[in-house]
Amino acid sequence: MTAWFDVGLALMALGLAWRAIATRRAFDSTVAFVIYGLVLTIAWVRLGAYDVALTEAAVGSGLTGALLLGAAHRLERAPADEDRPSAPLRALLAVACAGVALGLGAVVLALPQVEPLQAVAAASAAEATGLLNPVNNVLMAFRAIDTVLEKMVLFAALVGVWSLAPDAAWGRRPGRRFPPAAEGPLTLFARVLPPVGVLIAAHLLWVGADAPGGAFQGATILAAMILLVRLAGLADAPPVSSRALRLLIVLGPAAFLGVGMAGVVLAGAPFAYPAAHAKAIILVVEFAMLVSVAATLALLVVGPPERAQAAP
Amino acid sequence: MIGLEGLLASFGAGGSALPALPVTLPLIGAALAFAVGGRAGAMLALVAHAATVLATGVLIVVVATADAPVSVALGGWHPPLGIALRADGFAAAVLGVAAAVLTAVAAQATGAFWPPARRARLRAARGRRRVSAAFWPLLLMLSAAMATLVLAADLFTLHVAIELLTFAAAPLLCLDGRADTLKATLRYVLFALLGSMLYVAGIVILYGFYGTLDLALLSVAVEGDWPTVAALGLMTAGLAAKTALAPLHLWLPPAHAGAPAVVSAVLSGLVAKGGFVVLVRIWFDMAPGVATEAFVALMGALGLTAVALGSLVALQQSSLKRMIAYSTVAQIGYLFVLFPLAFDPEAQKLTAGAALAGGALQFMTHASAKAALFLAAGVLVERAGADALARLRGAGRRAPLAALAMGLALLALAGAPPGGGWAAKALGAAAQQSFWSDALTAAGALTAGYLGAALVVLLQRCDDVGSPLLWRGAPALALAALASGLGLAPLAGLLPMAAGAAPTPDVAEALAALPPLAVGAALALIFGEAGEARPRPRARGALIARAVDALRGAARRVVAPALALDAGLARWSAASVVLLAMLAALLASLSPSFPSPAATIAALSALG
Amino acid sequence: MSWALDALSAVLIGAGVLGFFAGTVGLLRFPDTLSRLHAVTKTDNLAVGLIVLGLMPQVDGVGAALRLALVWLLLQASGATVGQLIAEVARRDGAPPAEPAASGRRDRGPRP
Amino acid sequence: MILDVAAVFGLAGAGAVGLGLFGMLANPRPLQKVLAFNLMGSGAFLMFGAVARRAAAPGLGPDPVPHAMVITGLVVSFAATALIVGLLLRLHAVSGSTSLKPQPGPRRAARSTPASKTSERGDAA
Structure with a gap:
């Protein structure tokens, strides 16, 4: 039961993170990022890090969110930027980044129960x-x-x-x-x-x-x-x-x-x-x-x- | 020495506070200078810097005379719980040159960056007030961050210090508020942050497996297992991105060429090398045994790539500051050749011997010579109002001290005795790795080539000499003199040189330095007037002139691809691919099962 | 006694969760900004109140209970204010706030 | 291998690092690069949280040292975000765009050759 709650929370965080980087409009991705921050706050509570949870909610989600929302609003009419990598290049980058994530995941699973x-x-x-x-x-x-x-x-x-x-x-x-x-x-x-x-x-x-x-x-x-x-x-x-x-x-x-x-x-x-x-x-x-x-x-x-x- | 000890006693228990002073004094100065503001604030900043220089000087003397590194456990808490500041010879040497560079920069900055008088009500005074209000606190924070980088013995403190360095440097780059410098600054900050996140991921892994981030404690604990290799690979790739090791240099040339010359001096001289200091700490102090032959060869190859690319592009620049900026790319590459030079193939580890001393000397020479070059360029460019070389013709005659500084810096960088570059090479040659030190000698010729090409233009005869700017080049000259005299400095107490191994300049050494300089002179003549269309007296149609032109054309065509390559690498997407490829290559080269290059070559030749 | 308090807590928190669920359904299904806002603010205020009431018997000490009540009050005040602001913007722009109201009106491009 | 709280959120952190890295490298908009940087940071910090949880001592709770470092790191990330947002807004005010692609400005165009289209780096003859 508890484990499923954590797994659900983690999946939700990853989904929001994906939305934050994959959405075209800066405003939408910022909203996703703020919600991601709130989900992360709960994750920190689950990890027993109450001080970090407070900081994450206040700074990671709150102030950073306010800053980015303001900027997204002001930059909304800015012309789109052109230096977009081509599709094959993006696929290559995606594979490499997935590799980094998988490697880090393997490290997490290998973490020893240190003294x-x-x-x-x-x-x-x-x-x-x-x-x-x-x-x-x-x-x-x-x-x-x-x-x-x-x-x-x-x-x-x-x-x-x-x-x-x-x-x-x-x-x-x-x-x-x-x-x-x-x-x-x-x-x-x-x-x-x-x-x-x-x-x-x-x-x-x-x-x-x-x-x-x-x-x-x-x-x-x-x-x-x-x-x-x-x-x-x-x-x-x-x-x-x-x-x-x-x-x-x-x-x-x-x-x-x-x-x-x-x-x-x-x-x-x-x-x-x-x-x-x-x-x-x-x-x-x-x-x-x-x-x-x-x-x-x-x-x-x-x-x-x-x-x-x-x-x- | 009694006076010294008395002084030490006043710093608390046996000078325990001494290593903390280069960190705290500039920070206090920054806070005060900001709060007070105006001319009084700038004066306070200078006082704080003077105090820092004094403390640094005492620290250097103490380190040089002590047998062991001078260290202090902050708050009385010893690692692993607390954080130690540890001043060894390498730290003292870097601190010393940083103090010299910052002093020269501060001296030069008292011109354009001095706050206007309180009564000045002009619009221009408003802008200058803005610039000076930011400049002095940020310069001091930069100084403190640099000191922390060399003194802190804890990986997370190093992270915070390197962030402080970035955030103090970034606003300085775009003080003029122009769109292109803002773009360059943004690229710098974004790429630097990308690097620091990789670094953080690495230290998380290390903490997870070893339960500490203290360098000394880690050095006894680390093993070459795969999580450690992953962590070190991530950290090395991240720091390479932060230190603009080519081909990850996309942000450096536009940023350093666009900034005010005084800022470029400190950024190129010190800040760009901050990541390298951390790399030295990680690889030499913490995990020398994890390094493999393939890894050091990769680092050396990356370094030589940077040297070649930076030098060839610098050779073809038509603007003075861009040329110096590309020479920074080349010189960052030089530093990485330290890795193969310091690798002991028998023990399969990096050794802190003469090669490390040579690396430290390279660092000091580049820092001081590069800062001298930018300060001199600032004087010349300010006078001419442009930094296109074509418009700087004869500018060196108006500012002879600046031109002399450029000349001395050239000699120091190209490896002429008794400069620091020469001593570094001599120490590197002592490491018996002839391929890498020969490559460095060849690179010295390129350096002499592009700097000589600029000097040729600067010293050309011109009619409009105007009033000479005699004294403006003095800080630059002082730094250049330091760089070109470093080979004589008594550094044996600081750097790991065997007693008596310090190279001595003599006639043979001087003669040995001549061939690269001669090649450099030839390059300077071939590329001497790059980028400017001077009407040439073609009518005479002399055969020789045409032959020379053909030679020049051919030479320029040969090196032209470097420009195209560089322009391609400057794109964000290209840099992204390069970064990930570098990470993969580092991880592969660090894995114990990866064949060493020597073994590969042996196997290949056996096949043949 | 304690089982009675636990049961009370369970009932109140369950009702609160149900309230949240209803509010969220309303947010997703109602046709226009003002009615969505209505669904969210009304049910959420009630739901938070119920959950806070349900938690009160579980915490130790009057101080903690008072702090819980303060949380509820603050949420009430901020919810009411934000609801008013969104409604104001919605009325002025005629744009539904689900398409971010304050900035809106730029068409959505295709997903990357 | 047990899939406890630490492992679950550690894996989520690893995933967030990957997603953030991809966003920083592949997203063409600077503002979203900043956001991706924050994702990458929070992912790395979450892994740190997992590390702290793994080192929990009986009766003591998780290792507080990584928590303190994460708090410090979050503050540093916020400072970075604020600085970049300031730079972006200023760039937008000056040039009307947030593109980071180096383009020859009017002053440079006079000096650089037409061939060096992509950058202001190659202003050679």
């Missing part, structure tokens, strides 16, 4: 940080450098996206302007939901220490709230030249880096936390990251400044 060295080690080392959520321990302590670099990747992507602004629009507010909508269900929703969203984000950050959740998942919810408010025309993003906005964006990475380097003095190694205050320090860093990541994610979806005239 869970890392899982045991991670559980026994968790006391040093005071966090009970093993995934968060890995992200914030054991592999902190990965997390820092990942935040810098987000930051670099934002710098890159902003750098794509037309010269005339540089320094102005990012993205297109959504005119203030007439009072309606959307504006009501955009007024009611954000306070709840902020509470949920804070909750995810707080429980993330000991249960699935964490700064990143919370940040995604905050980012969604920002985007909702913008979509309803209730508020606009500050101009990219705003010093406050820029400080907000670098606050998280800078705090993490600063604490990491302070670890040399306080705990004897870079990115080490003094044992007595590890949990408190991690929560402070996570809070800074929550704010920065939320702003960065939302701004990445909004895009570069493109309004040549200052907003009225």
